Amino acid sequence: MNKDLLSIDDLSREEMESILATARKDFLDLSRRDIKKVPTLRGRTIIDLFYEKSTRTSTSFELAGKRLSADVINVKADSSAVGKGESLKDTVLTLNAYAPDIIVIRHPHVGAPAFIARYTDAHVINAGDGKGGHPTQCLLDIFSLQREYGELQGLKVAIVGDILHSRVARSNIAGFRKMGMEVTLVAPPALLPRGVETLGARVSHTLDVLDDVDVVYLLRMQKERHGSTILVPSLREYIARYCVGRRHLKRGQKVLHPGPINRGVEIEAELADSGENLILQQVEAGLAVRMAIMYRIIVDAAALQDTAGARAVQAVAD
Amino acid sequence: MPADQVGRTIVRIAHEILEKTEELDRLALVGILTRGAYLARRLADHIGEFAGREVPVGELDISLYRDDVAARGSLTVRSKLTQPEVRGTNLPFDVDEKIVILVDDVLFTGRTIRAAIDALFDYGRPARIQLAVLVDRGHRELPIRPDFVGKNLPTSQDERINVRLREVDGVDEVVLEAVRDE
Amino acid sequence: MKAVMTRRGTRANLVVRGARVIDPAQGLDSVIDVVVEKGRITAVGKKAGKAAGLEVLDAAGCLLLPGFVDLQTHLRAPGREDEEDIASGTAAAAAGGYVAVTAMANTDPVVDTAAVLEAQLEAAEKEAAVRVTFTGSITRGLAGERLSEIWDMADAGAVAFSDDGRPVESGALLRAAFQAAQLVQRPLFLHCEDASLAAAGQMHEGTVSAALGLEGIPACAETAAVARDLEIAAYEGARVHVLHVSCAGSLAAVAAARARGAEVTCEVTPHHLVLDHQAVRSLDACTKMNPPLRSEEDRRALVAALADGGIDCIGTDHAPHAPQEKEVPFEEAPFGVIGLETAFPVLYTELVAGGDLPLEVLVRAMSTNPARVLGLTPPAVAEGAEADLCLVDISGEYAIEPERFRSRSRNTAFAGRKVKGRILLTLAGGREAFRDERFGEGGS
Numbered sequence: 001m002n003k004d005l006l007s008i009d010d011l012s013r014e015e016m017e018s019i020l021a022t023a024r025k026d027f028l029d030l031s032r033r034d035i036k037k038v039p040t041l042r043g044r045t046i047i048d049l050f051y052e053k054s055t056r057t058s059t060s061f062e063l064a065g066k067r068l069s070a071d072v073i074n075v076k077a078d079s080s081a082v083g084k085g086e087s088l089k090d091t092v093l094t095l096n097a098y099a100p101d102i103i104v105i106r107h108p109h110v111g112a113p114a115f116i117a118r119y120t121d122a123h124v125i126n127a128g129d130g131k132g133g134h135p136t137q138c139l140l141d142i143f144s145l146q147r148e149y150g151e152l153q154g155l156k157v158a159i160v161g162d163i164l165h166s167r168v169a170r171s172n173i174a175g176f177r178k179m180g181m182e183v184t185l186v187a188p189p190a191l192l193p194r195g196v197e198t199l200g201a202r203v204s205h206t207l208d209v210l211d212d213v214d215v216v217y218l219l220r221m222q223k224e225r226h227g228s229t230i231l232v233p234s235l236r237e238y239i240a241r242y243c244v245g246r247r248h249l250k251r252g253q254k255v256l257h258p259g260p261i262n263r264g265v266e267i268e269a270e271l272a273d274s275g276e277n278l279i280l281q282q283v284e285a286g287l288a289v290r291m292a293i294m295y296r297i298i299v300d301a302a303a304l305q306d307t308a309g310a311r312a313v314q315a316v317a318d
Numbered sequence: 319m320p321a322d323q324v325g326r327t328i329v330r331i332a333h334e335i336l337e338k339t340e341e342l343d344r345l346a347l348v349g350i351l352t353r354g355a356y357l358a359r360r361l362a363d364h365i366g367e368f369a370g371r372e373v374p375v376g377e378l379d380i381s382l383y384r385d386d387v388a389a390r391g392s393l394t395v396r397s398k399l400t401q402p403e404v405r406g407t408n409l410p411f412d413v414d415e416k417i418v419i420l421v422d423d424v425l426f427t428g429r430t431i432r433a434a435i436d437a438l439f440d441y442g443r444p445a446r447i448q449l450a451v452l453v454d455r456g457h458r459e460l461p462i463r464p465d466f467v468g469k470n471l472p473t474s475q476d477e478r479i480n481v482r483l484r485e486v487d488g489v490d491e492v493v494l495e496a497v498r499d500e
Numbered sequence: 501m502k503a504v505m506t507r508r509g510t511r512a513n514l515v516v517r518g519a520r521v522i523d524p525a526q527g528l529d530s531v532i533d534v535v536v537e538k539g540r541i542t543a544v545g546k547k548a549g550k551a552a553g554l555e556v557l558d559a560a561g562c563l564l565l566p567g568f569v570d571l572q573t574h575l576r577a578p579g580r581e582d583e584e585d586i587a588s589g590t591a592a593a594a595a596g597g598y599v600a601v602t603a604m605a606n607t608d609p610v611v612d613t614a615a616v617l618e619a620q621l622e623a624a625e626k627e628a629a630v631r632v633t634f635t636g637s638i639t640r641g642l643a644g645e646r647l648s649e650i651w652d653m654a655d656a657g658a659v660a661f662s663d664d665g666r667p668v669e670s671g672a673l674l675r676a677a678f679q680a681a682q683l684v685q686r687p688l689f690l691h692c693e694d695a696s697l698a699a700a701g702q703m704h705e706g707t708v709s710a711a712l713g714l715e716g717i718p719a720c721a722e723t724a725a726v727a728r729d730l731e732i733a734a735y736e737g738a739r740v741h742v743l744h745v746s747c748a749g750s751l752a753a754v755a756a757a758r759a760r761g762a763e764v765t766c767e768v769t770p771h772h773l774v775l776d777h778q779a780v781r782s783l784d785a786c787t788k789m790n791p792p793l794r795s796e797e798d799r800r801a802l803v804a805a806l807a808d809g810g811i812d813c814i815g816t817d818h819a820p821h822a823p824q825e826k827e828v829p830f831e832e833a834p835f836g837v838i839g840l841e842t843a844f845p846v847l848y849t850e851l852v853a854g855g856d857l858p859l860e861v862l863v864r865a866m867s868t869n870p871a872r873v874l875g876l877t878p879p880a881v882a883e884g885a886e887a888d889l890c891l892v893d894i895s896g897e898y899a900i901e902p903e904r905f906r907s908r909s910r911n912t913a914f915a916g917r918k919v920k921g922r923i924l925l926t927l928a929g930g931r932e933a934f935r936d937e938r939f940g941e942g943g944s
Contacts, residue, residue: 025406026382035440038382089827109829110713111783130831131713170713194718195710295382 001300004124005293006113008135008175016178020143023285023292030067031287040295041070044101049091049116050127051077051107056259056283057127057137061104064290070101088112089119096120102294105129123297134167137258138175140289144282145215148254153180158210159201160186160244161219161266164193164231168258169219173201184209187242190231207241210248218244218257221265239265246271254278319469319492321484324452327468328357331450332364334466335419344445346374346416350434351405354378354422356485357452361421376409378420383433413442419466423481425451428460453492455479511539511930512887515548519559519891523566523881524860525868534564536887539930544883557925557939561895565863566879567599567630567888567928569870570840571689571767572664572743572815575601575632577623579608584820584908589840590629592818592907594933596840597890597923599879600631600871601818604664605642612637612648614656621657630928633659633874635689638677642666647673647680654684659874662689664743665790665835667725669695671732678738687739687765687873692729692750693791697721702831704777704792712781714830717792723749730757730764741873742766744817746791748801751810765873767815768802770843771913774850775799779913785826785833786913789817806865807857813870814862816843820909837913841905844892845921846914853920891925893939898922906934 001019002010011019030036046065050058058074065072075095086094088107095103100122105113110132117124128134145152157176163169163185176183183201185192186209197203210216221238232238244255245268255267255277263269271277319327339345345365349358355377362375420434435447450466455473473479473494480493516534521544523529528544535543535554570593577585584592586603593601603620605611611620617634624632636653638661640646650661661681667690668674681688698721703709705716726742726749733740734757742754745766757764771789776796779787787793805811819836826833844866851857871878879888900917902910926934 026379029406033441038440039436040382087824087828088832089824107829109831111831112829114783115829131715133713167713170711193710193713194705194716195707198707199711 001293001296003297003301004113004117005135005297006117006124006126007133008138008171008178010135011178013178016139016142016175019139019292019296020146020289022296023143023288026295027067027288027291028285030291031284037067037069039069041065041068041101041298044068044070044298045098046070046072046102046104046294047095047098047100047122048072048074048104048127049095049106050075051105051112052128054106054128056286057106060283060286060290061125061127064287064294065102067287068291068294070294073100088116092116092119096122101298123301125293125297128167131165131167131170133171134258135171135175136286136290136293137168138171139293140282140286141172141217141256141258142175142179143285143289144256144278147281147285148278149214152176154182155180155215156182156184156213157215157217158184158186158204158213159217159219160207160210161242162191162221163187163196163219164191165222166219170199172217173199177201184213186210188232188238207244207248210244210253211250214253216244216249216253216255218255218261218266220258220260221262235265242266243268244271246274246276249276256282258282319453321490324483324490324492327452328360329364331452331466331468332361332368335361335450336365336368338465339417341417342369342371342373344415344417345419346376346411346413347419347421348376348378348409348434348438349421350430351377351379351407352486353481353483354420355405356483357423357450358419358421361419361450374411376411377405377407378409378434378437379405379407380430380433380437383437385429385433407437407441409441413438413444415443415445417446417448418444419448419450421450423452423483424479425449425454425462425464425467426457426479428458428462431462432460452481453479510932512536512927512932513538513553514555514557516557516559516564516889516891516925519562519564521564521881522860522863524864525566525878525880526882528881529860534881534889536889536927536930539887539927541881541883541885541887541889544881557891559891559924561893562924563859563892563894564881565597565890565892566867566881567890567926568597568844568866569874569876569879570598570601570816570818570843571741571813571870571873573601573603573818573840574606574820574836575603576820577607580820580822582908583822585627586624586632587627587629588906588908589818589820590624590627590632591934592838592840592905594629594926594928595906595923596842597844597892597926598630598840599888599890599926599928599933600633600874600876601840602633602635602659602874605635605637605662606665610637610641610648611635611653611658612640612642614649614652617653617656617658629933630926631876633657633876635660635662635664637661638663638668638688639673644669644673647677650677650680650686651684654681654686658686660687660689660741662691662743664689664691667691667693667695671728674729675732675736678733678736678740682736682738685739687741688733689741689743690729691743692722692725694721694725697724698790701792702788703780704794706777706795708777708780712783714780717790719747719749719794719798722747722791723753726750726753730754730762733757733764734760734762737763739763740765744769744772744791744815745802745811746772747794747798751801751805755810765812765869767813767870768806768811769815769817770839770846771837772799773802773806773814774846775913780830783830785828785830786837786911786915788830788833788835789819789837789913790835803851803856806851807861812865813873814843814847814865815870816840818907819911820907821911823910826911837911838905838907838909839912841907842900842912842914842919844890844923845900845919846917848892848894848921849919887927887930889925889927890923893922893924894920896920896922
């Protein structure tokens with residue numbers, strides 16, 4: 001891995017496979033032990049810097065850091081100096097003075113992780129930057145799909161819903177394609193960004209295309225990002241045309257959703273409660289994958305820097 | 319050490335374990351990945367044969383417990399993790415109250431064994447942990463000694479012991495090599 | 501038309517020897533000498549200027565051009581003197597070869613009354629290194645609700661009226677503004693943008709915004725507004741200058757209005773001529789401006805229109821911002837970049853040296869044409885004319901170094917870019933306004 005994980009574009013397919021293999025081998029079964037902790041990052045400091053409300057992602061990162069035995073500090077925007085007008089640059093310079101090993105950042109603006117990486121020596125992990133990207137979500141989704149389907153080459157996935165406002169869609173289009181999957185986007189025109197077809201996905205405006213795919217990836221209707229603009233005639237009409245239920249699925253089709261779900265908006269309640277969705281597997285995968293990312297971002301960097309380490313490997317690996 | 323000698327040594331260690339273990343029903347073998355796991359499997363087969371009962375055997379991956387971060391990274395970088403045969407810890411039995419024999423190919427500084435003991439304790443509380451190694455090459459950096467030794471091979475720091483096993487390397491042998499400075 | 505003349509510096513006495521002298525308005529393009537005495541051009545020709553007491557500048561290999569005139573400069577004073585003021589902004593202008601700049605009205609307070617304008621004129625009289633002409637705002641406080649003191653400000657010296665950056669939303673109010681400006685024969689300088697279409701957009705809406713996840717400003721936000729505004733202008737028979745056109749569609753709307761007899765001029769910024777939306781992939785806040793950097797096709801259309809007269813002028817939209825305002829994630833940064841000190845070298849290097857634009861067209865667009873839009877006598881290299889000249893070294897390549905800027909701000913989109921066309925000397929209103937430190941000693 002590189003020093004930072006800012007975008008899914010930072011990773012080659014081989015690196016993605018390698019990180020996910022680490023997650024599978026080292027971290028997936030950890031939750032089944034009584035002692036759900038390994039000493040791997042003992043003494044390391046991880047700062048989770050969250051400028052947006054988040055429950056699942058921040059919980060997942062916090063738990064991942066703690067299960068690696070790191071000291072994890074959570075900084076929430078509403079409780080920090082941000083409210084006092086401090087700039088992001090100054091916040092990060094201040095945090096950097098504590099010499100953290102990793103800064104995990106969730107921010108409402110595109111590029112904030114790359115921005116703070118200029119002001120800290122810590123490894124920076126993007127936990128969602130505005131509508132930009134969400135690389136760890138992408139990795140955990142691929143992990144979940146691999147567990148369900150094995151090889152992903154040629155697998156067909158439809159991403160359905162509010163693609164315009166979705167960082168998850170942006171990362172997943174890139175990540176899924178890198179894994180050899182075929183991606184179709186399904187949304188009304190107003191919820192698709194202009195020019196999205198150049199990202200390498202097909203575009204459809206109806207759920208009819210679900211007949212031709214293996215996996216359905218649902219996105220939350222992000223009403224809070226719509227602001228004052230009216231993008232669909234009414235939510236009722238949107239639901240009638242784009243809400244996915246069991247009746248839309250054929251045998252063997254699985255449904256993923258990054259959460260949190262809006263029951264009755266993009267996903268029918270019955271589907272949300274059925275075994276056809278992998279939503280909770282995604283959450284479980286999220287923990288293992290984020291542990292793997294934090295572990296690898298530290299040890300890979302140490303290995304690259306430390307020639308003595310490389311020599312030690314000669315001694316033990318052969 | 320040629321192939322037949324490796325085989326005889328393993329048989330001998332199996333006998334010693336059998337002799338020195340009073341409560342066979344609590345015995346379990348845990349091999350440290352990668353080559354220790356194959357040795358543990360072979361020892362378990364021999365002991366099972368001699369004693370007429372199956373001995374539980376597990377595998378321990380100590381990479382998360384190592385004390386040298388850089389070496390861990392190099393290992394993950396080097397060991398092609400995309401390949402499906404890469405294995406992690408697998409202990410198909412309850413570790414609590416077991417007499418666990420840790421098995422490794424070479425005992426050197428003792429740091430690997432320290433990590434293995436730590437890892438094992440995260441899975442439960444064994445009644446006793448003992449150590450079986452095919453080769454002890456000396457140069458200990460921790461107060462750790464083996465309970466069962468195949469062969470003591472005094473070495474210098476700049477030599478390397480290569481243990482090859484037929485399961486992974488196609489041949490059983492132990493070779494002493496001088497390390498070239500790169 | 502009233503324009504503030506600088507009183508700083510003594511009137512120049514010098515001979516520029518051996519430069520290639522270009523003045524498209526005079527049909528002049530030859531290697532000759534130019535003599536300036538007491539701030540006036542006294543001789544233009546071979547071996548001119550033997551008189552004693554004149555400094556002789558050996559300018560072989562350089563260009564001597566009529567000084568540039570900017571139609572859109574944000575001097576930030578009063579209100580944000582930390583970013584720029586009249587002294588620093590006009591010093592930057594002089595360093596860029598400009599002899600006159602047009603100050604935009606979006607200061608604090610806004611220039612919306614004759615009293616505010618008079619205070620500005622007075623300040624400029626004391627501080628300015630080059631001529632400063634002022635625009636008044638179209639509406640009070642740029643709020644788009646009621647008209648500013650358009651007539652009184654025209655009497656006080658406003659050269660044009662503009663709510664730059666805050667397009668007049670109401671068609672009826674815009675119509676009334678045209679009518680008011682007509683009485684005093686001043687043009688409106690319009691930033692044409694449909695605010696509801698531009699919404700919270702951060703960059704050009706297209707393939708790059710889709711990839712980055714940034715909200716887009718569609719080209720139609722500009723073209724729809726250009727079409728509407730010109731329709732109203734044509735109906736009223738009013739003069740209008742379209743600020744910073746950025747896309748091909750706006751050029752079509754301007755051409756259509758001209759074809760129907762409307763009195764329309766328009767300008768383009770250096771950054772829209774040289775950069776496109778791919779530059780935003782860096783997420784450098786110095787690639788964020790409004791209108792945004794458009795597609796490569798738009799950029800080519802702008803260059804072509806500049807070459808064929810579809811676009812009349814270059815306007816820098818020099819918009820200084822403090823470092824802390826741009827050292828933020830892209831979406832938090834304000835729009836705008838500075839441009840006075842880089843306009844000529846960047847355009848000369850990227851367009852003229854590259855063969856896309858004749859040099860005389862660039863000179864017209866930077867000097868003659870904008871002066872005409874303002875109603876000023878265009879700078880000319882002619883005997884008897886006041887010396888409004890700039891001397892440019894086009895021989896050596898150099899890197900643009902923001903830390904060397906005269907401007908108080910550093911927010912350029914061209915930091916580090918290798919260019920040719922270093923400004924060596926600027927004479928503005930007969931006085932030496934700028935001299936590059938590597939070009940001889942200071943003036944007499």
